[in-house]
Amino acid sequence: MTTDRSTLAAGHGRTADAPVLEIDRLTLRLPDDRAARPLLDGVSLTVAPGETVGLVGESGSGKSVACRSVLGLLPARARTSGQVRVAGRDVLTMGRADLAATRAGEVAMVFQDPRASVNPLRRVGDFLTEGLRATGVPAARATARAVELLGAVGIRDPRGALRRRPHEFSGGMLQRVVIAAALAGDPALVVADEPTTALDVTTQAEIIAILTRLQAERGTGLLFVTHDLELAAAICDRVYVMYAGRIVETGPTTGLFDRPRHPYTAGLLSCTPRLDPGAPAPRPIAGRPVSVAEAPPGCAFAARCPYAQPRCTQEVPALTAHGAGLAACHRADEGILP
Amino acid sequence: MTETSGLAVRGLRKAYGDHVAVDDVSFTLAPGSSLGIVGESGSGKTTTVRMLVGLERADAGSVTLDGRDRSAGTRRGGPRRAERLARAREIQMVFQDPYLSLDPRITVGGCVDEVLRLHFRLGPAARRARVAELLDQVGLGPREAAALPRALSGGQRQRVAIARALAAEPRVLVLDEAVAALDVSIQAQILELLTGIRRDAGIGYLFVTHDLGVVRHITEEVVVLRHGRVVESGATDRVLGAPEHPYTRLLLDSVPRRGWDPARIAGARAAAGGPRP
Amino acid sequence: MTLTAPPAAATALRRRPGLRRLRLLGGQGPLFTAALLLLAALVLVAALAPLLAPYDPEAMDLTASLVGTGGDHLLGTDQSGRDILSRLLYGARTGLLGPLLVVAVSTVLGTGLGVLAGWRGGWADAVLSRSMDLVFAVPGLLLAIMLVAVAGSGMTAPVVAMAVAYTPYVGRLVRGVARQEKARPYIESYRVQGWSGRTICLRHLLPNIAPTVLAQSAMNFGYALMDLAALSFLGFGVQPPTADWGAMINEGQSAIQQGAMLPALAPSFCIVLAVVAFGIVGEGIADRIAKRER
Numbered sequence: 085m086t087t088d089r090s091t092l093a094a095g096h097g098r099t100a101d102a103p104v105l106e107i108d109r110l111t112l113r114l115p116d117d118r119a120a121r122p123l124l125d126g127v128s129l130t131v132a133p134g135e136t137v138g139l140v141g142e143s144g145s146g147k148s149v150a151c152r153s154v155l156g157l158l159p160a161r162a163r164t165s166g167q168v169r170v171a172g173r174d175v176l177t178m179g180r181a182d183l184a185a186t187r188a189g190e191v192a193m194v195f196q197d198p199r200a201s202v203n204p205l206r207r208v209g210d211f212l213t214e215g216l217r218a219t220g221v222p223a224a225r226a227t228a229r230a231v232e233l234l235g236a237v238g239i240r241d242p243r244g245a246l247r248r249r250p251h252e253f254s255g256g257m258l259q260r261v262v263i264a265a266a267l268a269g270d271p272a273l274v275v276a277d278e279p280t281t282a283l284d285v286t287t288q289a290e291i292i293a294i295l296t297r298l299q300a301e302r303g304t305g306l307l308f309v310t311h312d313l314e315l316a317a318a319i320c321d322r323v324y325v326m327y328a329g330r331i332v333e334t335g336p337t338t339g340l341f342d343r344p345r346h347p348y349t350a351g352l353l354s355c356t357p358r359l360d361p362g363a364p365a366p367r368p369i370a371g372r373p374v375s376v377a378e379a380p381p382g383c384a385f386a387a388r389c390p391y392a393q394p395r396c397t398q399e400v401p402a403l404t405a406h407g408a409g410l411a412a413c414h415r416a417d418e419g420i421l422p
Numbered sequence: 423m424t425e426t427s428g429l430a431v432r433g434l435r436k437a438y439g440d441h442v443a444v445d446d447v448s449f450t451l452a453p454g455s456s457l458g459i460v461g462e463s464g465s466g467k468t469t470t471v472r473m474l475v476g477l478e479r480a481d482a483g484s485v486t487l488d489g490r491d492r493s494a495g496t497r498r499g500g501p502r503r504a505e506r507l508a509r510a511r512e513i514q515m516v517f518q519d520p521y522l523s524l525d526p527r528i529t530v531g532g533c534v535d536e537v538l539r540l541h542f543r544l545g546p547a548a549r550r551a552r553v554a555e556l557l558d559q560v561g562l563g564p565r566e567a568a569a570l571p572r573a574l575s576g577g578q579r580q581r582v583a584i585a586r587a588l589a590a591e592p593r594v595l596v597l598d599e600a601v602a603a604l605d606v607s608i609q610a611q612i613l614e615l616l617t618g619i620r621r622d623a624g625i626g627y628l629f630v631t632h633d634l635g636v637v638r639h640i641t642e643e644v645v646v647l648r649h650g651r652v653v654e655s656g657a658t659d660r661v662l663g664a665p666e667h668p669y670t671r672l673l674l675d676s677v678p679r680r681g682w683d684p685a686r687i688a689g690a691r692a693a694a695g696g697p698r699p
Numbered sequence: 700m701t702l703t704a705p706p707a708a709a710t711a712l713r714r715r716p717g718l719r720r721l722r723l724l725g726g727q728g729p730l731f732t733a734a735l736l737l738l739a740a741l742v743l744v745a746a747l748a749p750l751l752a753p754y755d756p757e758a759m760d761l762t763a764s765l766v767g768t769g770g771d772h773l774l775g776t777d778q779s780g781r782d783i784l785s786r787l788l789y790g791a792r793t794g795l796l797g798p799l800l801v802v803a804v805s806t807v808l809g810t811g812l813g814v815l816a817g818w819r820g821g822w823a824d825a826v827l828s829r830s831m832d833l834v835f836a837v838p839g840l841l842l843a844i845m846l847v848a849v850a851g852s853g854m855t856a857p858v859v860a861m862a863v864a865y866t867p868y869v870g871r872l873v874r875g876v877a878r879q880e881k882a883r884p885y886i887e888s889y890r891v892q893g894w895s896g897r898t899i900c901l902r903h904l905l906p907n908i909a910p911t912v913l914a915q916s917a918m919n920f921g922y923a924l925m926d927l928a929a930l931s932f933l934g935f936g937v938q939p940p941t942a943d944w945g946a947m948i949n950e951g952q953s954a955i956q957q958g959a960m961l962p963a964l965a966p967s968f969c970i971v972l973a974v975v976a977f978g979i980v981g982e983g984i985a986d987r988i989a990k991r992e993r
Contacts, residue, residue, distance in 0.1 A: 090427075142605040143576075183445065284462035285676040286691050292683035311606060314635075318682040341680070348570035355610035357635035359677050361663055365639050372575050388607075475891045503895065510893030518886035525885045525903050537892055583888070588894060 138320035192266035209246030327382035335409020809869025816879025839864030921977030
């Protein structure tokens with residue numbers, strides 16, 4: 085994917101360079117009895133029109149919480165500070181009606197399990213057109229649009245598909261339907277939370293091909309949440325790496341993967357079993373991810389970090405510029421990583 | 423049939439009604455070696471190993487371990503006690519989901535102890551020592567031994583499942599997507615643990631997975647299944663390095679990496695016949 | 700590797716299965732607690748009825764027929780001049796004993812048959828499930844009335860009939876959850892270890908489905924109470940002069956025409972209260988299970 089997508093966004097009727105998503109120092113806490121540390125701690129992230137941005141992390145990193153906040157979906161009893169601006173407007177302070185309008189028009193979400201995001205009893209056609217009908221599109225136009233969308237995601241006989249029910253589709257085909265529905269409102273931003281994790285590898289390739297093609301054609305911003313570093317490396321322009329609720333490193337994909345600055349990024353890269361001939365055996369990172377019940381002082385990764393120094397367990401490292409990206413490590417400039 | 427050492431699977435078949443899940447699957451596993459069984463969902467890889475451990479009954483085919491037939495006596499009502507125990511000591515299994523594979527009511531130590539009580543005549547002190555030894559082997563201490571599964575993380579639970587499987591001292595360990603549900607950093611720990619155990623105990627692995635990266639690092643040989651049939655098999659390095667079957671090539675190309683072109687793969691997949699409806 | 704411990708308090712609690720089981724009954728909100736307390740009080744009242752009751756529940760005094768509330772008789776008397784409060788207190792005994800027997804028998808039978816059907820599958824499942832469907836199709840009250848016709852009225856025939864009628868409710872539920880549980884990897888891992896089906900069922904499957912069965916039984920208790928009261932009301936159950944809520948409503952009917960509501964209303968209120976309380980407790984436990992499984 086080498087096309088310069090920012091130029092494509094110009095015809096979209098929105099300002100070409102203003103980010104479609106700006107998460108600005110978002111901190112999200114649960115009541116003390118449910119979590120000892122913030123689920124998100126000063127997370128800042130942007131997605132430009134036409135850009136594919138990866139959000140990578142393990143369980144408990146906060147990547148799912150962060151991406152759901154974009155639709156204003158917060159855990160029960162959560163308190164937040166900071167902003168989540170979609171097309172310039174903060175979704176966290178929006179009223180119910182505005183939020184619904186934003187979800188219908190500006191942002192769409194694709195979840196991991198397509199079966200869980202589609203009502204199993206309703207026909208695919210109803211699922212696709214309900215959002216359009218809700219915004220006042222007449223039935224005939226909505227149906228025509230649904231047919232067009234199903235064709236765009238590569239479903240054969242789109243008219244017939246409209247009359248079928250979710251159980252008649254395989255997981256991969258149903259995820260195509262979900263993507264079609266996500267694109268129905270012509271959103272400026274698509275948030276995809278592990279959209280291919282539940283699918284086979286060959287199906288994954290197809291879904292990714294469809295998603296990235298449509299996104300490039302329409303100049304949509306894509307926030308792609310995944311635990312799979314290789315997948316993020318394959319499709320993203322920029323990547324954010326999260327650990328224990330904080331962004332620990334971010335930058336353009338190539339730089340980040342060729343020359344990681346944060347030991348966690350480097351650790352993730354070296355523990356992924358790689359397929360290419362001659363790749364070394366995966367080297368595990370000691371310990372396990374920080375649970376929400378633990379609130380280590382200093383750098384949350386210090387306990388697992390082979391390069392940790394005393395100050396790492398005392399001071400929280402700030403996210404600072406290193407080369408083309410940002411890293412939150414006290415020793416990022418020391419060249420400790422091989 | 424000649425006396426072969428190790429596990430030999432010949433002509434295994436299983437149908438559910440009209441749907442043939444496993445069709446004429448054959449492979450061998452030399453003692454102490456590691457074989458990957460690779461395929462996508464619906465390829466029959468899990469059904470195949472479930473027949474090996476006796477969770478499903480095969481319609482046809484034979485399974486022998488060191489020449490001893492495992493498929494005999496699996497008639498209605500199941501095998502008798504002695505036969506059942508003997509078979510359990512031959513092959514053990516680690517399941518995919520560490521959150522569902524342990525009885526939530528039984529402590530970690532108790533869960534390993536049960537296996538010892540079933541299979542070996544040991545006194546309480548000897549059993550306690552053996553439980554501690556097995557847990558230590560997978561990196562768990564006395565604190566974890568006293569805990570219930572829900573107090574443990576996914577990786578720790580999978581360690582318990584491995585210790586429990588090893589407690590029966592099996593010749594072959596079936597690992598059914600045993601690292602698929604784990605975080606990547608934990609997955610690498612478990613893979614390293616498994617590599618060490620095989621080196622020390624000389625136990626054979628049947629590694630069922632969809633992840634070719636994992637296969638490359640933990641197996642010596644590999645069998646590629648598609649729609650219940652073996653499409654390619656051989657030494658892992660050869661199959662992954664120079665695949666002969668187009669489907670194997672498609673699987674390899676589908677693995678994301680930098681410079682990856684998913685659109686081309688989608689095209690290749692359509693050419694290879696696409697998914698079964 | 701470093702193993703980070705979960706919060707110590709949580710582990711301590713989780714390590715004690717007894718405490719864990721108690722938690723099944725706690726933390727469900729005020730309604731659940733109130734229902735639980737009410738049921739405890741009901742059991743206490745039934746047990747201590749001879750100590751608590753101010754009068755002999757069966758002692759008639761036609762000179763004191765339909766005495767109003769207050770005074771010597773806190774809740775007044777019925778047409779035969781019997782003390783209503785004393786009859787309610789004693790009525791709690793038959794009111795609870797009958798459903799207890801029904802629930803005990805139907806739970807044991809239904810669980811046994813359900814586990815057998817769910818675990819074995821195949822023809823055993825087919826035979827057991829069809830037989831249960833057959834019993835299911837016969838209304839419990841009809842079965843009771845037929846049995847009473849054969850064996851005579853009293854407590855035994857209705858209780859036996861209800862126990863039989865309730866068994867398929869439990870059996871179908873248990874069959875379903877047992878099948879589900881059998882397919883779980885932890886049960887399969889015991890099969891791979893070489894345990895016999897019987898041991899796995901008794902030691903692992905049953906304890907893990909027990910809360911689900913318990914929830915159903917609590918609700919069945921309420922329904923059985925109501926059904927047995929209905930039989931007594933119709934005159935098929937407990938016979939006068941024994942104190943029984945259902946029979947009391949029946950006897951109280953004629954008093955309504957004379958303007959005295961309490962003889963019929965008081966036992967009705969007790970029945971409604973008990974049934975609702977059992978329903979809340981059963982549902983609370985079921986909710987708890989659903990939450991735990993998530």
